Amino acid sequence: MSGKKLNIGLFGFGCVGFGLYEVLQKTPGLKADIKKICVKDRLKKREIGSENFTFDPSDIFNDPEINVVVELIDDADAAFEIVSKALKSGKAVVSANKKMIAEHFTELLELQREYKVPLLYEAACCASMPIIRNLEEYYDNDLLDSIEGIVNGSTNYILTKTFKENLSYEAALKEAQEKGFAESNPILDTGGFDAKYKLLILLAHSFGYIAQPADLFNIGIDKIGKLELKYAKEKDLKIKLVAKAFKNADGDISAFVLPKFVAAEDRLYNVDDVFNGVVTKTSFADEQFFVGKGAGAHPTASAVLSDISALGYDYKYEYKKISQQQADSRQQIDGKPLTLSDDVTLKVLLRHEAADAENLKKYFISIDESYLNHESGYITGTISLQQLREVEGGNLKQSFVLL
Amino acid sequence: MSGKKLNIGLFGFGCVGFGLYEVLQKTPGLKADIKKICVKDRLKKREIGSENFTFDPSDIFNDPEINVVVELIDDADAAFEIVSKALKSGKAVVSANKKMIAEHFTELLELQREYKVPLLYEAACCASMPIIRNLEEYYDNDLLDSIEGIVNGSTNYILTKTFKENLSYEAALKEAQEKGFAESNPILDTGGFDAKYKLLILLAHSFGYIAQPADLFNIGIDKIGKLELKYAKEKDLKIKLVAKAFKNADGDISAFVLPKFVAAEDRLYNVDDVFNGVVTKTSFADEQFFVGKGAGAHPTASAVLSDISALGYDYKYEYKKISQQQADSRQQIDGKPLTLSDDVTLKVLLRHEAADAENLKKYFISIDESYLNHESGYITGTISLQQLREVEGGNLKQSFVLL
Secondary structure (H helix, E strand, O other): OOOOOEEEEEEOOOHHHHHHHHHHHOOOOOOEEEEEEEOOOOOOOOOOOHHHEEOOOHHHHOOOOOOEEEEOOOOHHHHHHHHHHHHHOOOEEEEOOHHHHHHOHHHHHHHHHHHOOOEEOHHHOOOOOOHHHHHHHHOOOOOEEEEEEEOOHHHHHHHHHHHHOOOOHHHHHHHHHHOOOOOOOOHHHHOOHHHHHHHHHHHHHHHOOOOOHHHOEEOOOOOOOHHHHHHHHHOOOEEEEEEEEEEOOOOOEEEEEEEEEEOOOOHHHHOOOOEEEEEEEEOOOEEEEEEEEOOOHHHHHHHHHHHHHHHOOOOOOOOHHHHHHHHHHHOOOOOOOOOEOOOOEEEEEEEEEHHHHHHHHOOOOEEEEEEEOOOEEEEEEEEEHHHHHHHHHOOOOEEEEEO | OOOOOEEEEEEOOOHHHHHHHHHHHOOOOOOEEEEEEEOOOOOOOOOOOHHHEEOOOHHHHOOOOOOEEEEOOOOHHHHHHHHHHHHHOOOEEEEOOHHHHHHOHHHHHHHHHHHOOOEEOHHHOOOOOOHHHHHHHHOOOOOEEEEEEEOOHHHHHHHHHHHHOOOOHHHHHHHHHHOOOOOOOOHHHHOOHHHHHHHHHHHHHHHOOOOOHHHOEEOOOOOOOHHHHHHHHHOOOEEEEEEEEEEOOOOOEEEEEEEEEEOOOOHHHHOOOOEEEEEEEEOOOEEEEEEEEOOOHHHHHHHHHHHHHHHOOOOOOOOHHHHHHHHHHHOOHHHOOOOEOOOOEEEEEEEEEHHHHHHHHOOOOEEEEEEEOOOEEEEEEEEEHHHHHHHHHOOOOEEEEEO
């Protein structure tokens, strides 16, 4: 649709939807207009006139003039229905819904191929930060060793509060909720699920590996207690929720979402508040680091805008690394397809209840320190990701933080 | 040339040229081969067989199979001759020569338009960091307020040495030269000229303004003395050489290269050694920060590789902001074309010889502190960029550092 005018059908008019509307008003250079906005709630008062809205999705799907569907609703299932219907109608799609994209990655890939229309979703991963585009375009031939980042703005806001103002996790979460940075049911963020969806998207664009959400292990920040905060303070560390994927020694890929003690020398140490930060390590370019706002109406709308603009010159994700993986595995290059492996060792601090101490020690490959009082204790040492998953699944009360 | 094989004619086989050769060997996924390498020195021993080389440029220009010319030589004048000849022969070009690009920006733009072939030069600006591509693609519609960065690897290496190891400027420079991070005649780097060429390129891609090198004011790090280093140490600051361009209050653009005292809260504080870092501020995405290696054979080759790969899918810079500027000024939008203005105020520390104290004070709009002993003194205060240029051009012995 090079040079052609972009007529947008927008689904959802929350924070980001309205942000996009505002941002489009201020960029007259971009030949894109919102033609119709489909919303659900008939009673909600809107910031702009009612003539812009419809309650019937088919007003968008059946309008031949609308060539771009922008999906900005919360509900991942409804979003998938909208996005797949739009692709099947031959309309290009921009979405910011990480849960939906992570849960339907393969289907969305196939829909794009079958109907020859692009789906772009830069805003789904670290909001304003152009990480997917850079992985797609810029590192398409460099050999990636690892990608590690703070990819969730609300947990980073909470963690920054606990650190800077000495708040407990609960108090910081409450403040984040009051300020609108965390949902009333915050478990998607605080449990590390949102970060996991983003990790899944990053894995596909950086290593060409398509995981299922259940394949990827995530611990959030909701179990972080006073002991870990004190440990961090004493050692001048910060706790950050990191998502990481890397090529391990066997040439497989390992990936997880875990809280991590981060030292001042670490690039991620100064990524605070709602900022996100991603460090890539590659064979040729060595280390690269990107920082940008990971939440907020305008930063997210800015990424959506950038995707809309890219559609104007027929941009689409090439998914080169996925094609490469599929070709390699067909041709049996390297002998085997790329696999996701939990067979890696991690240095962690494990805080536990006193009664579980002896049982938990068995899971460690080696122990550096252990401490115990009448109620609780902690162990620092080396454990495999496999064993860590097993402990975490065992319904004991404990918390893990990467060292 | 979508999907077509890329046959490369390479000019220059120094550090980066050989780096590119190595990097290409390791990326079999990219359909690109170096067909011929043109070098000057007939006697120099090369790392690869002599059948790869030619001493006659026309072996590359006249070879119809060669569709990409990669220019990696030092001499800016010879580089311009090669690049313009290649473009006129209808060959796409990748170059890493910032001096050449900065000095001939308009001509190179016209050559690209006239002969309908692209010139890419990501490696010319911050080596491995994909800053041009991001400015071109990602921020094409966001409204940029400012761009500020450490864009020269060798001066940053020198400054990091003076800070971490308490070396004098001279000792740090000597060490950098011994390690190959600085040229034997280092004035292009240490005088801030290299940073200025990069600033000129950034200005074009971020604001659509094409400057001449002489338009942009640069002070390097070569005059930094013990007093400034001591001032920084005492106040927990680092000195960094920054290039900055920003929209000023009048809607004009101001730009300069200056040493700057940087506090720990500043994103640039932890950009050390040969790393480069760039902070952009935009209306919608707010603050973004990119860090990557700004020097070295493989990081630079990685950016060249990325440009070569982009040619494979017919990528070219759109120079949208330049076109927008030109259209605006023809249509008299905003009443006047975008101009570069020195009419902005800066907070600086000025170190000077004792005898110049009274004379120099007159240039300041306001003075916060002044110190004087029998040999020398310093003034901190507010000065306009215009006046700063005047003082600097006056052949007095002084040094400026931004506060």
